[in-house]
Amino acid sequence: MxxxxxxxxxxxxxxxxSKEAEFAEIRHIQEANWKLLAxxxxxxxxxxxxxxxxxxxTGRELAPNVRILATFHTDYGRNTFFGENVFVNTNCTFMDxxxxxxxxxxxxxxxxxxxxxxxxxxxxxxxxxxxxxxxIGANVWIxxxxxxxxxxxxxxxxxxxxxxxxxxxxxxxxxxxxxxxRQVQTVD
Numbered sequence: 724m725x726x727x728x729x730x731x732x733x734x735x736x737x738x739x740x741s742k743e744a745e746f747a748e749i750r751h752i753q754e755a756n757w758k759l760l761a762x763x764x765x766x767x768x769x770x771x772x773x774x775x776x777x778x779x780x781t782g783r784e785l786a787p788n789v790r791i792l793a794t795f796h797t798d799y800g801r802n803t804f805f806g807e808n809v810f811v812n813t814n815c816t817f818m819d820x821x822x823x824x825x826x827x828x829x830x831x832x833x834x835x836x837x838x839x840x841x842x843x844x845x846x847x848x849x850x851x852x853x854x855x856x857x858x859i860g861a862n863v864w865i866x867x868x869x870x871x872x873x874x875x876x877x878x879x880x881x882x883x884x885x886x887x888x889x890x891x892x893x894x895x896x897x898x899x900x901x902x903x904x905r906q907v908q909t910v911d
Contacts, residue, residue, distance in 0.1 A: 728745065728748075729743065729745040729746060729748060729749060730748070730749070733749075733820050733821060733852075733854045734802070734821065734822055734854070734856075736821070736853055736854060736855055737853070738843070738851045738852070738853050739851065739852055739853070739854075740848075740850050740851045740852075741850045741852075742850050749799070749820070752799065752800075752801060753798060753799060756780050756797065756799065756800040756801075759776055759779055759780050760780070760795065760796065760797070762776070763776045763777075763780075763793055763795065764793045764794040764795065764796075768793075770790075773791070773793075774787075777789075777791055780797065780800040781800055781801060781803055781804075781805075782800070782801045785805055786805065786806070786807045786808070786809075788807060788808045789805045789807070789808070789809050789810075790809075790810045790811070791805075791810075791811040791815075792811065792812055792813045793813065794813060794814050795811065795813075795814075795815055795817075796814075796815070796816040796817070797816070797817045797818070797819055798817075798818045798819065798820060798840070799818075799819050799820045800817075800819065801819075802819040802820060802821065802822045802823065802839075803817050803819040803822075803823045803824075803825070804822075804823070804824045804825065805825050806824075806825055806826045806827035806828070806829065806861065807827040807828070808827055808828045809825050809826075809827065809828070809829050809830075809831075810829075810830050810831065811831045811835075812830075812831060812832050812833040812835075812867075813833045813834075814833050814834050815831060815833070815834065815835045815836070815837075816835075816836045816837070816838075817836075817837050817838075818836075818837065818838035818839055818840050819837075819839055820839060820840055820852075820854050821839025821840060821854025821855050821856050821857070821873060822839060822854070822856035822857070823837055823839060823856070823857045823859070824856065824857070824858045824859065825859045825863075826859055826860045826861035826862070826863065826879065827861045827862070828861055828862045829859055829860075829861065829862065829863045829864070829865070830863070830864045830865070831865045832864075832865060832866050832867040832868075832869070832885070833867050833868075834867055834868045835865050835866075835867070835868065835869050835870075835871070836869075836870045836871070837857050837859075837870075837871040838857075838870075838871070838872060838873055839854045839855055839856055839857055839873045839874075840852050840853075840854050840873060841853055841854075841855075841873050854873065855873040855874030856874070857871055857873065857874070857875050857876075857877075858875075858876045858877070859871075859876075859877045860876075860877055860878050860879035860880070860881065860895065861879045861880075862879055862880045863877050863878075863879070863880065863881050863882070863883070864881075864882045864883070865877075865883040866882070866883055866884050866885035866886070866887065867885045867886070868885055868886045869883045869884070869885065869886065869887045869888075869889065870887070870888045870889065871883070871889045872888070872889060872890050875889050875890075875891070875892060875893070876892045876893070877889070877892070877893040878892075878893055878894050878895030878896065878897065879895045879896070880895055880896040880910050881893045881894070881895060881896060881897050881898070881899070881910075882897075882898045882899070882910060883899055883904065884898065884899060884900030884901070884904070884907075886902070887899055887900050887901055887902065887904040888901075888902040888903055888904060889903075889904045890903040890904065891903070891904070893906075894906070894909075896909045896910040897909055897910075898910060
């Protein structure tokens, strides 16, 4: 059996340390993408140029109807997957080393943070991170300033209220609000 490389280990939820020699491979991709984002976030770009930036950032072709507005921040970029007709508003942050999947027709408001990474609780091991994927279904609406934590699945048609902190999975068509987010009703 072949040992997993650092990218496979992260995506499978295994611990990774920024002190490992192999972490340089992650850092190389991060630095290239941070340079792309510095240009993307500091200048105006038409839709065609925006798409070019985002495809370089993610390392894959995007559906023509995916729209992401500057400013946009990511720690990695390669592990975010956008469905058809996804809209991401300004100043969103995606910490995607553990994988973020966003279903079709999903709307993400400004200042939303989605993270897949957590640090070790032991102060002497804070350089060690573990990742858990975030899966967002189709037709989801995430309100302004919401925070989605590692390992969360949001069901199709759900609504995440503005400023909510999502610490548990969200059922399809549920409307959740608060910190921690709790279900208050369902979409009719």
